Amino acid sequence: MQMADTPYQFPDASGHFGPYGGVFVAETLMPALAELREAYAACQNDPEFVAEFEYELKHYVGRPSPIYHAKRWSGILGGAQIYLKREDLNHTGAHKVNNCIGQALVARRMGKPRVIAETGAGQHGVATATVAARYGMECVVYMGSEDVKRQVANVYRMKLLGATVVPVESGSKTLKDALNEAMRDWVTNIADTFYIIGTVAGPHPYPMMVRDFQSVIGKECLVQMPEMVGRQPDYVIACVGGGSNAMGIFHPYIGVPGVKLIGVEAAGDGIETGRHSASLSAGRPGVLHGNRTYLLQNEDGQIIETHSISAGLDYPGVGPEHAWLKDAALADYVGITDDEALQAFHNLCRLEGIIPALESSHALAYAAKLAPTLPKDKILLVNLSGRGDKDMHTVAERSGIQF
């Protein structure tokens, strides 16, 4: 829901956020996207759809997710107070499920019995497999073969839930290649298949639709923060890969006076090394995966391989609305390195008894940098977008531990 006094109205009717977004796909997909736009518009205006979505979020996902004051950590950092929006407590352990339920309900209304998805870290794949099981749909998940190796446990979870996981061997064998392959499946099986895109990217209406479903995060915060502390936060901080958790918490806060929005990208080994996934900080606009946005690309317009310790941020593009928020100076985007994210990961484990996802650890790390520079009465709200169980192997390996 838009704040009444804000002029922010994006995307436009053709799916553009300023120069970004749009529908950059082959002709074969155009009618399917038109069909989806119509179906989604009908759902938005249907009180039964809205009621069913809200029921599922409450009783199946466990919403609203709480906000938690990380008092001990804040005290040690010695500055602003850090509050965590606990998306890690959702069913399936991350924010991804909010969107999957929304899209699965749209798919069901469109009469599509088969859903497909791409996944990086596996969180979106698990969430999709989960809702497919819940609604009795066939489910195929495309995953880069590199990610299949990095995320063995999530691959097994998807299989337990009845999904078919297809390892993708082309290109860099990561998220972007899984997305390419899912698009190919969709184009081939358009009649019976619904493509559940996991982030606020892809051709219109996906960036808008995923944002709408994820906006439940920010809408809850708008209510919860005044209840907890009597006011809205000074900063809202979230990690950005494709950017769905960030968009979900940012969007309801756009235009709210006094609230700064900060997106945290994966700086990997450091922006200056070239081994990172910071599309907004170090990329430039181009066209990929159905939308115009900031991309990590070479001089010739070829997409380059990205790096991040967290598979979920390891993507060369970013949702087009983030590109617009950056250009319009409605949000700031910063980078956090692998090492900084790991430090925050360990700190949250040891000081608050919460094991965060490596993706979310990027947002935490930025909060940990920012907090000491601010007075103690300032409030940082961090979207703790997922839990870190899936990252045990990655973290252990970095510490030289073998299971």
Place this chain on the structure above:
Amino acid sequence: MSRIQTVFQRLQGEGRKALIPFVTAGFPEPALTLPLMRALVEGGADIIELGVPFSDPMADGPTIQRASECALAQGMSMRKVLDAVRAFRSENAATPVVLMGYANPIEAMGVETFVAAARDAGVDGMLVVDYPPEESVAFAGAAKGAGLDPIFLLAPTSSEQRFADVAAVGSGYIYYVSLKGVTGSGKLDIDEVARRIPQIRAAVGMPVGVGFGIRDADSARRIGAVADAVVIGSRIIEEIEQSPRDEAAQRVAAFMRGIREALDTIGSAKGVTQ
């Protein structure tokens, strides 16, 4: 009149169908692009579609993706593709060259710069897979302004409204994707194609080429009987993959001759000149 329009007009007068082969520039190695283009012409190509390699070819199947990866690994780039066209054009002033690829390498160069460079190199048309009509008004305008044909796709899923949308911005010819799916995949439904082509041709007022799924003389002949042009891509890439490097051009020319002969039986067998 553009070089592409000239070709279609001549063929129509002769009662023949256009044969449009596709090769990926820089595959299997950059030095072979010019010899392969020559071989395509020797084998009877009327127009050449030259693939501009892209790192993320979403609308292509595994064959063309492999060819793109192979070309990129050897340093192929948009500038080098244009260099190849320039070299071809210096020895062949008649055969149109259509660049086929994705939006990002064009946007990375800048639309205006690209269109000017393409024109100067001797390119005749561009088919940008992920530029549907609604996202390419500026691009199509710039292309036409430089005398280049912006070529668009239509698909089995396209409505009559789409025919009109495409006709409003496109020129040269329409590329009808005969299958749902990616390049090199699936099974061709020739009856469906035969039903759709006359509708499309009437709606767009341009010649209609058909591609995706044409693999041999028989399918080429059957598609050629209903379309104005036959596009063959993945099958040629496979021919190149399976050939020793020094025989690739020769074998591609031989494969093309088989298709050419099949297409040229259409008019005489039916005794029609369209």
